[in-house]
Amino acid sequence: MKTYFKLIILFLTISLASCDDVIDVDLQNAPSRLVIEASLDWEKGTTGSDQTIKLSKSTPYFDTTTNTGVTNASVIVTNDDNGSEFVFTHQGNGAYTTTEFIPIVGQSYTLEVIHEGETYTANETLTSVVDIEEITQSIDDGFSDEELEVTIYFTDPVEEENYYLFKAHRRGDLLPILEDGDDEFSNGKRIPWWFEKEEDDETDKKEAFQPGDILDISFFGISEGFSNYIGIVIEQSEGVGLFSTTPVPVRGNCVNTVNPDNYAFGYFRLTQVVKTTYTFQ
Template sequence: MASFKYIFLFTALACLVSCEDVVDIDLDTDEPRLVIDAGIEWVKGTDGSRQTVKLSTTTGYYTSDIPPVSGAGVNVVNSSGTVFNFRENPGTGLYVCTDFEPVIGETYELTVTVDGQTYTAGEKLMSVPEITRIEQDIAAGFQEDEIEVTFYYQDNPEEDNHYMARFEADVLVYPEYDIDDDRFTQGNEMFESFSHEDLEVGDRVDIRLSGISERFDNYMSLVLDAADSDPFGTPPANVRGNIINTTNETDYAYGYFRLSEVDTTSYVVK
């Protein structure tokens, strides 16, 4: 039995070493769908008047360019009927509003009209506590100890809250996200941590803490689960957000409309 294990290991290693050619698999590509990136963020200490909605379409797996969507009508309406229009920077797919009025607890509705289709979504602007302190420690990593950065914030005991933490650093290709709620920590001090095997003294870690709705918590949890899924398991289904096509429900869009108060800070590793 031991001999068989060694033979199997040698064969597997030989296969890995010999597979040097890059193989592009011919994947089926669906018709492009609209992608609406509508994250309204009111950063503490700002008036929140400048907001951006990005429109693009899905594309092939091996395509690095993301096609922008131009010529759309984009607006957000609050519960009092005030309309905030988003106008495109020509040819970019970026639609900008410069007079948005963020109000905690206010309900807003997004409308996007493009190519004869109308897409809508509604959400409430969620509050967030301040980041109170940051600590640095050493955490046990996969191969060796890693520097760990932890930030703390105080949960509001009067509300059921959901939070999203975002970490950016030079050691990351893409930002890292964490989702949390106060189901078991109501009214207590809460924290989120970030560590990486390549994090070194002098590196800067940018931190964003957002208040989010329970619906967005559920959505983002599915997105993160899909991103971390077992590569040898069943491929995850496409994750749908809260955006509805009121013209033709089968021609749905991807993305999510959310509104968050945000606290930001940066930390330099010591």
């Protein structure tokens, strides 16, 4: 009897393996677009003079091209009040840098990128951020009462609309945790914000934080416009499957003034940021 069942299982295994069909998925190919990664982040305690803007071209999802850097563009950021221009010089592979940027909280700046005869512009105001006052760890604040989480504490400014971006990257992980928030229900209060990683039951990989893990934390003050943008990006990155359609086109603030239909991806932002590191005990 045991031999009989073994033969049935072997037959089913062979039958299922022989029924595999190759499925050709007809994917739509969108036109290649300029991608502008223009995040000018002024870390507290530094001059903020060293800044980098990256330009590249978008590619189809399954394209294996790795060198998509744009090398022949003009990149300038201008202080809208006094007209000071900061020219970003190409360094190779799409990276444009300056060592002379002057960040001023509350100041409006304009980005201008000229590429292949077309001009892209964006405007943003440099947003401040408060300090991180305390960092603690526990197993009480997160979704699971068995996993470690870390909590940062900060006090939101009174009588202001504030928007925040949190980035927590455990060393060794491929991707960081990105979360956005605002002070709609906590204006002027001391706010705790916690990060947690839960175990993945489908794999053997330890997802949850462990004693000895090192977490790099970045805390940004961001504008309302960028908050709306990054909120959509975070939501879609967590909930869109491989073959699902994108529910909302993720458009940034970079406008093509020559040919509006040929818009660019990406966002021009100016933020103040606090960076710190925490080691789990």
